Amino acid sequence: MKTAHRNQRLTLLVLRDAQHSVKQFHLSKPLMIAVPAAAVLSIAGLIVSLQIQSAQTISNLEQQLTLKSLEALKMEVTVSDKDEAIERLNKAIIQLSGEAEETKAQMERVQQLEQQLQQFIEKHGSLSSTPTSSASDEGQLHVGGEFIAVHENEMLNLASDIRDDFEEMQQLLSQLERHIPRTLDQAQETQERREGLPSLWPTESRRLTSSFGYRSDPFTGRSAYHAxxxxxxxxxDPIYAAGSGKVTAAERSGARGLYIVIKHPNGLETWYMHLNKLSVSVGDQVAQGEIIGQLGSTGRSTGPHLHFQVVKNDETVDPMRYVQ
Ligand SMILES: [Zn+2]
Structure with missing residues (x-):
């Protein structure tokens, strides 16, 4: 094989044996080198820079990219026909380009979700499932259209576009990396606030024998206020903390019998009276659902029951507004 250098074009002369004619190929030299090189360099560069980024999204992406780049390199080494190598490399670039766009779209959706979560936390200060935007993948199933040959220049542009796409993705990832921990912190705070709300039914039984408000007193028969x-x-029976908080009273007193008071965030307290046994002490931090004592009939009580009351800013409120 012999090469001639003329006007930045390579002419390949393929001399085989006497029975075969001489074959000539004219190729643009810069393109012949630049196309596979740019493609491989951009793909390899992407992998290196993406490795810096964190989390599962990127490790997933990394694996895909590594595979693609290995495929591309392998192709270059083993395929002797350069035209075929370029063609296959082009296909790899096109595929990668599609994947890059898909990944970018995915990341934008993740970012939107993160923003929705943030807005939700700001607005409601509570957690619940956020609607997810679902991408249509119908386009992948129904494809067609006329065949348009791809020129090498277009492949270079496409490789450059992919690099831009990945740079954008890296910026998005960096933003997400900064934002998501903060959002998680906020979500955790919200969660803690929620757990601090006395929303859990405080015992096994659900048999309500007296409700909140005015009633006739079980001892005197006269009308009285039931707090x-x-x-x-x-x-x-186990008594559960209706919400997380700090124990501010755990003692015996005449009418209340053995009783517990738990202080929750937002000026809320829960009171548990007539207990048989106390399992916590003043100063204890309790989690929602934690067993704090046993149901009993101590103090001013006509039979085994739990008197449960909720105090908000030093005023008793209907517990049914809180417990479920
Ligand atoms: Zn009562």
């Missing part, structure tokens, strides 16, 4: 709800149960 909480009474839930009948068996002596020894």
């Amino acid at each position: 909480g709800i009474d839930i009948a149960g068996k002596v020894g």
Whole structure:
């Protein structure tokens, strides 16, 4: 094989044996080198820079890219026909370009979700499932159209576009990396606030024997104000903290019997009276659902039950507004 250098074009002369004629190929030299090189360089460069980025999204992406780049390199080494190598490399670039766009779109959706979550936290201060935008993948199933040959220059442009796409993705990832931990912190705070709300039913039994408000007193028969709800149960039934908080009272007092007070965020307190046994002490931090004592009939009580009351800013409120 012999090469001639003329006007930046390479002419390949293929001399085989006497039975075969001489074959000539005219190729643009810069393109012949630049196309596969630019493609491989951009792909390899992407992998290196993407490795810096964190999290599962990127490790996933990395694996895909590594495979693609290995395929591309392998092609270059093993395929002797350069035209075929370029053609296959072109296909790899086109595929990668599609994947890059898809990944970028995915990341934009993740970013939107993160923003939605943030807005949700700001607006409601509570967590719930956010609607996810679902991408249509119908386009992948129904394809067609006329065949248009691709010129090498277009492949260079496409490789350059992919690099731009990945740079954009890297910026998006960096933003997400900064934002998501903050959003998670906020979500956690929201979660803690929610768990601090006394929303959990405080015992096994759901048999309500007296509701909140005015009633006739069980001892005197005269009308009286009932500051909480009474839930009948068996002596020894577990009593659960309705919300997370700090124990501010755990003692015996005449009418209340053995009782516990838990202080929650937002000026809320829950009171648990007539207990048989206390399992916590003043100063203890309790989680929502934690067992704090046993149901009993101590103090001013006509039978085993839990008197449960909720106090908001030093005023008793209907516990049914909180517990589920
Ligand atoms: Zn009561």
